[in-house]
Amino acid sequence: MTTTGTTLTRRALNRATLARQFLLRRVDLPVTEVVTRLAGLQAQTTHTWYVGLQNRIEGFDPHAVGRMLTDGELVRVTLMRSTLHLVTPEDMAWLRATVQAVIDRDLTHSGHGRTTRELDLDAVVAVGRELLARRPLTPTDLGARLAERWPDVPDRDLAYVVRCRLPVVQVPPRGVWGASGPPALAPADTWTGRTLDARPDPATLITRYLAAFGPASVRDVQTWSGLTRLREVVDRLRDRLIVLRGEDGAELLDLPDAPRPDPDTPAPARFLYDFDNLLRGHADRSRVISAEDLRRICARNGMPPATVLVDGEVSAAWKVVRTRAATAVEVVPFRPLTSAETDEVTAEGLRLLRFLEPDRDGHEIRVLDTP
Known part of the structure; x- marks a missing residue:
């Protein structure tokens, strides 16, 4: 890792992050490329995240994105911080395995986990997968069907086990622009026709994060992903990164060739949606x-x-x-x-x-x- 001795002002950090988030100017790129370069787009609301794409893409057509969801070119799946994100199937395949520990922790420490900790969770997931493979079900319907096998456990808690332990996507028309529908779930692999990677890849997660949100600290990437103990992974990547400093002297990691515009670069007004990436990507959000x-x-x-x-x-x-x-x-x-x-x-x-x-x-x- 190269230590540059460069100190970045708050404004310099701001412009670097805005550039990587496509918020300094709209770009003429395919939606799938933009979503990939953003390392996903938080999308737990039904439609507000479309504003995030409208802010970033010139000539953005929301109906085209709706068709991509319907065709499986994009999916909404539980990933970072155990929240729904819009990603490509290619990114879903490795990201889910990488952040699975975060989703497992969500289950364990939630109220759902207290009522299900004595269950054979693998058995619940197996039955849930079988049910969802037949046809997409809402969490309510899925829970009711699972309760036929486990009648002493609340329906919603059984459904939450499946949501956390089995990668599932919210299927259209849920999330399609101009349409509506219940939050029906389907197994991610059968919906996309893509086998999910079984091995976590935290090194790729860190470099992809820096490309989308950097320069940033280890704490920042942990806050964004929900993962812990990433410093040892960063240490293995040191020959591929550079070290900068914030105004407070904190270590900031970055990719050598990532954009770091002049701090005086104009930044246009933008209307962010409620869960925009820009306000979810750092432990220290003072840059924005x-x-x-x-x-x-x-x-x-x-x-x-x-x-x-x-x-x-x-x-x-x-x-x-x-x-x-x-x-x-x-x-x-x-x-x-x-x-x-x-x-x-x-x-x-x-x-x-x-x-x-x-x-x-x-x-x-x-x-x-x-x-």
């Missing part, structure tokens, strides 16, 4: 949001607000307000915006509304007063 504003968006119910980037930093929250006459985006700034910033936010907000409501007139952007 201040400590005060981070406290603003930490929702106790687990549903954070959608936010707005201004000059590369989270500076406002936003939501869609619909009436019979019009559709509006309300923006609540966390700080006073300049007139130029307000104009930029308004223009990007109108672009967002044209994406969300292309067939509706009366689009409006309301930038409210700072609280």
Whole structure:
């Protein structure tokens, strides 16, 4: 590993991460390539993650992504931090094995684990797989069928065992733009026709993470993935990485040829969705949001607000307000915006509304007063 002696300012870290997240400019690349280079896109909500792709891809067509889900070119599967992510089947194959320990820990330490710890979990998974191979089932239906075999265990807990121990995908029409459907599950390998890798590959996970989120610390990659004890893996990769420093002196790892733009590179306004990668990728999120504003968006119910980037930093929250006459985006700034910033936010907000409501007139952007 090469120690460069270079110290990166907070702004330099910001621009490096935005460049890798395709948030400095939209790119004209296939959706599958963008999702791959992002190391997946968090997608536990049904549709809000489409905004994340709209922010990053020029001329983005959400209906094409819906067809990719239907055709199995993209899948929504439980991965990092035991949350649903949008990935390609190729990445799903090795990522699931790599983060399986995180998902097992989720099961063990959740309420579901307390009621199922005395069960033969392999037997539950085997029966669950057999049921799902016949046809996709919702967790409710799956749990009810499993309870016929294990009547003393709550249905939802039995279904959660299968969700954690068996790689399953949420099948369409769930997640398809403009459509709706229950969260039905199918075995990932039979749905995609791809055998999942049995061996974890944490080294690839770390390098792919740095390509998408770096420069970053070991703690950052552990927070993003949910894995622990990755420092020893990093030590084995040292001849392939470089070491930089943050303003606080912390060690930051990076790939030698990864983009690190000039800190003065302009960063356009962007409307992030509620679970955007940018706010889920680091233990220390100060490169994109201040400590005060981070406290603003930490929702106790687990549903954070959608936010707005201004000059590369989270500076406002936003939501869609619909009436019979019009559709509006309300923006609540966390700080006073300049007139130029307000104009930029308004223009990007109108672009967002044209994406969300292309067939509706009366689009409006309301930038409210700072609280």
